[in-house]
Amino acid sequence: MARENTNDFLLEALEDLTLDMFEKFKYKLSYIDYDEMANISKYLLKKANDPVKLADYICDHYGADLAVDVAIYVLERINQRDTAAKLKQEKAKGKGTSVTDYKMKYREHVQKNYHWIKDMNACIGETVALNSRYTRLVLVSGHHHEKKKEHEITAVGRRHAEIMQEQMNSSISISDLFKPDRDRQAPKTVVILGAAGIGKTMTVRKILLDWASERLYRQFDYVFYIHFWEGNLLKAEGSLTDMITKCCPSDNPPGDLEETRKNFLLVIDGFDKLRFSLDRPQNDLCSDPWEVKPVEIILSSLFRKILLPECSLLILTRPAALQKLQQCLVCERSAEILGFSEVDKEEYFHKFFENKEEGRKAFQFVKGNEMVFTMCLVPIMCWIVCTVIKQQLESGEDLAQTAKTITEIYLLYVSILLKSLSSKLKQNLHIILKRLCCLPADGIWQQRVLFVEEAIKEFLLNQTDTLPLFLNESTLQKGIACGSAYSFIHLSVQEFFASLFYVIKDDGETRDKQEDPKRDVKKLLENYANSRHDFMLTVWFLSGLLNKERRNALEKETGCKMSPEIKEELLMWLQTSQKSALAVNAEKRAMIHDLEACHSLYETQDESFVKTVLGYFIGLYLRDINFTQLDQTVLSFCIKKWPKLESLVVGYCSFISEDHEERSDQQPAKLLHLKQIKAGNPVNFVHEDPNEDSGVNKYRPVIRSVGVGYPGVCLCETST
Known part of the structure; x- marks a missing residue:
C-alpha cells in the first residue's frame, strides 16, 4: 500500500x-x-x-x-x-495495487520483520538492531581432508586461531553463493551447513534484511523464508502457496507468483528438524504450487525440482542431516559456517559492549582463558560469555574474582542447546544423554574425534533425535575415497560430554553395548596421573560437575540422576596421586607440584571440598610455568582457601598481565618464595627489580591478588 x-x-x-x-x-x-x-x-x-x-x-x-x-x-x-x-x-x-507497488510493499514488510532481533534473555520491548550486532562468520566451500578436520577440532588457543585464519583466507562471502561458476551457470540449489548455535538463522536474517534493502541478491524479485521449526507444526495438508502466503504482508501472496517463479528465492531453514521421510515415489509428487497435498509431498516435489523447478533454493541445516538431504536433493553448491575467526570474535565483543572500553576489557579478559576463548568461535558461546561479563561489569564485580568457571560456561552452552529439543524428546532426554555420553567417553580413551556411522549405531544413537543437536556430519576426503564422519564441534565439547558419562548415574538402561568403553572414574584418574595428560580437561569438567548447585540444576534439566560416589573418589585421588598433587619432598612434607590440581579444585567452587583437599598439604612448589590470566585466578583462589599454607615457591615463571599480550622477549622471574613467618609479623615483599619490563614486573599484580593481606605469608628472594 x-x-x-x-x-x-x-x-x-x-x-x-x-x-x-x-x-x-x-x-x-x-x-x-x-x-x-x-x-x-x-x-x-x-x-x-x-x-x-x-x-x-x-x-x-x-x-x-x-x-x-x-x-x-x-x-x-x-x-x-x-x-x-x-x-x-x-x-x-x-x-488492487500494481505489481511494482506490491514488490515495494513486500520489501518494506521484510525490513520491518528482520530489522530487529531479540536476545534470549531480553525483557518485553528490548530489541537490538540486527546490523548493530551481526558479525561476519567464516564460510567455506568444498570438503575437508580427514587430518585437517581433526586438527580443526582439537586445536586450542593460538593454533586454533591460526587454523581459522587459514580458513578465512580461503573463505567465501554470502554474496558469492548464487554467482555463476566457470561455465557461467548460476546454481539453483545451495546448501549451507552449520552446527547448532553457529549462526545459521542469524545469517538468514541478515540475507533477508540485505535483500530487502537492495544490497544483496538483486536478481531475485522475491525472497521467501520458511523455517521448519514452525513447518513441523503445519497442518497435515497444504500447498506451497500456503507456505509462501505466511511470509507475506496480511497473508496476501503476490499476484505475479507464476510469472516471477524464475526470479524468486525460497530460503528453507531447519531442514534437520523435519520428522518425516522425504523419500516419496515419483508418482506421488506434484507440480502445481496451489495443489493441496501432505507437507512431505510438497517438500519432496520442491527439492526434486518437480514443483517450481525454475525457482532458486537456499537450504540451511545442521550437518548431521546431510545424508537425509542428499537422498532427496541434487545440491549444486554447498558451504559450511565454521564460526568466528579471532578478528571476528573481537568485533563481536566490541559490538555487544556499546562502551568501547568495556568491550576491550572483556575481550582481553576472555583471551586469558584459552579454552573458553577458543569455543567463542561459536556465536551462541560468544553471546553467553559476553552476557555473563556484562552482568558482572554492571554490578561492579571484579572479573578476575567472580569469573565463571569453564564448567559453568559449558553448562550454559549445553543448556541453551537443550532448550531447542521438542517436548517429546525432552521426555526421553535422560536416556538420550546417557547413550550420547558413551560415545565421547569411548572417544577420549581411543583418542578419536571423528566417529564413523558404525560407531554411532554401536551406541544406539538415533540420528533424528540426537545427532543434529550435538554432533556434526562432515564429508571427508581420505586418499581417493570420500566418506562421512561425525564429530563434536570441538574436542572440548566432546570432553565435557565424556565427563558427564562418569557423573551420570547408570541405572542399567544403557549397559548392553556400552560395557566396552565403560571405565570407572578411578581408572580415568589413575591413567591421567600416570601418562594420559590428554585427560586433563575431562578431569577439570568432572571436578566442576561435582558442585552441588550445578549437579542439582543438571538433574532438574535432564532428568538424569548424578552419582554421589564420584566426589569421594576424586577427593581420595587428589590426596594420594603423585600426578594430581603430591610430591613429598625430602623433609616428608606434602607439597603440591602441579597447577593442574589447583585447576580441578577451582572448577568445583566448593569451599568445604577445597579446604579438605588442601588441608593435606603445607605448600605449593611451581616452576617453569607461563601463567595465563586464568592460571593467576586459579592460584589466587587456592591460596585464599588454603587452611595451613606454609610456603609457596614460584620459580622461573612468567605472568601475563590483563592488558598486555604475552611478549616473546619476556624474561622469567627469579625464584620467588612465599614462606611462613611468625604470627603477628607484618607482611613484607622483598625483591630486586633491575628491569621494569622483566618477568618480575609481570609478577607484581599476581602477588597483590594472592599474597597481600594473607596472614603469615611473605615474599622473599632466594638463591637458585
Whole structure:
C-alpha cells in the first residue's frame, strides 16, 4: 500500500474520532507492543495534537504497510468497531495495487520483520538492531581432508586461531553463493551447513534484511523464508502457496507468483528438524504450487525440482542431516559456517559492549582463558560469555574474582542447546544423554574425534533425535575415497560430554553395548596421573560437575540422576596421586607440584571440598610455568582457601598481565618464595627489580591478588 494512500486512510479514520476517543486512541497506542515492536514514544504522541500529525507519526514508525493494521488493532480495542471496519474496507480496496507497488510493499514488510532481533534473555520491548550486532562468520566451500578436520577440532588457543585464519583466507562471502561458476551457470540449489548455535538463522536474517534493502541478491524479485521449526507444526495438508502466503504482508501472496517463479528465492531453514521421510515415489509428487497435498509431498516435489523447478533454493541445516538431504536433493553448491575467526570474535565483543572500553576489557579478559576463548568461535558461546561479563561489569564485580568457571560456561552452552529439543524428546532426554555420553567417553580413551556411522549405531544413537543437536556430519576426503564422519564441534565439547558419562548415574538402561568403553572414574584418574595428560580437561569438567548447585540444576534439566560416589573418589585421588598433587619432598612434607590440581579444585567452587583437599598439604612448589590470566585466578583462589599454607615457591615463571599480550622477549622471574613467618609479623615483599619490563614486573599484580593481606605469608628472594 502506497504511503499516500495509507496517510489518507488513517487521516479519515482519525478524523472520525471524538476528542475524547482521539486521546484514548493515543493512550492505547503508547503501550500496545504491536507484534513485539517498540512503541511510539510518549513524547511524540504528546506532540501529536491533531489527526494529521498522528497519522504521520504512525506511518513513520510502523511503515506504510503496518500502519493501517496497527490503527485497526487500536480502534478495535477502544471499541470503535465501526471506524475499524470502515478502515478495513478501505484497506481491501487498496489491494488492487500494481505489481511494482506490491514488490515495494513486500520489501518494506521484510525490513520491518528482520530489522530487529531479540536476545534470549531480553525483557518485553528490548530489541537490538540486527546490523548493530551481526558479525561476519567464516564460510567455506568444498570438503575437508580427514587430518585437517581433526586438527580443526582439537586445536586450542593460538593454533586454533591460526587454523581459522587459514580458513578465512580461503573463505567465501554470502554474496558469492548464487554467482555463476566457470561455465557461467548460476546454481539453483545451495546448501549451507552449520552446527547448532553457529549462526545459521542469524545469517538468514541478515540475507533477508540485505535483500530487502537492495544490497544483496538483486536478481531475485522475491525472497521467501520458511523455517521448519514452525513447518513441523503445519497442518497435515497444504500447498506451497500456503507456505509462501505466511511470509507475506496480511497473508496476501503476490499476484505475479507464476510469472516471477524464475526470479524468486525460497530460503528453507531447519531442514534437520523435519520428522518425516522425504523419500516419496515419483508418482506421488506434484507440480502445481496451489495443489493441496501432505507437507512431505510438497517438500519432496520442491527439492526434486518437480514443483517450481525454475525457482532458486537456499537450504540451511545442521550437518548431521546431510545424508537425509542428499537422498532427496541434487545440491549444486554447498558451504559450511565454521564460526568466528579471532578478528571476528573481537568485533563481536566490541559490538555487544556499546562502551568501547568495556568491550576491550572483556575481550582481553576472555583471551586469558584459552579454552573458553577458543569455543567463542561459536556465536551462541560468544553471546553467553559476553552476557555473563556484562552482568558482572554492571554490578561492579571484579572479573578476575567472580569469573565463571569453564564448567559453568559449558553448562550454559549445553543448556541453551537443550532448550531447542521438542517436548517429546525432552521426555526421553535422560536416556538420550546417557547413550550420547558413551560415545565421547569411548572417544577420549581411543583418542578419536571423528566417529564413523558404525560407531554411532554401536551406541544406539538415533540420528533424528540426537545427532543434529550435538554432533556434526562432515564429508571427508581420505586418499581417493570420500566418506562421512561425525564429530563434536570441538574436542572440548566432546570432553565435557565424556565427563558427564562418569557423573551420570547408570541405572542399567544403557549397559548392553556400552560395557566396552565403560571405565570407572578411578581408572580415568589413575591413567591421567600416570601418562594420559590428554585427560586433563575431562578431569577439570568432572571436578566442576561435582558442585552441588550445578549437579542439582543438571538433574532438574535432564532428568538424569548424578552419582554421589564420584566426589569421594576424586577427593581420595587428589590426596594420594603423585600426578594430581603430591610430591613429598625430602623433609616428608606434602607439597603440591602441579597447577593442574589447583585447576580441578577451582572448577568445583566448593569451599568445604577445597579446604579438605588442601588441608593435606603445607605448600605449593611451581616452576617453569607461563601463567595465563586464568592460571593467576586459579592460584589466587587456592591460596585464599588454603587452611595451613606454609610456603609457596614460584620459580622461573612468567605472568601475563590483563592488558598486555604475552611478549616473546619476556624474561622469567627469579625464584620467588612465599614462606611462613611468625604470627603477628607484618607482611613484607622483598625483591630486586633491575628491569621494569622483566618477568618480575609481570609478577607484581599476581602477588597483590594472592599474597597481600594473607596472614603469615611473605615474599622473599632466594638463591637458585
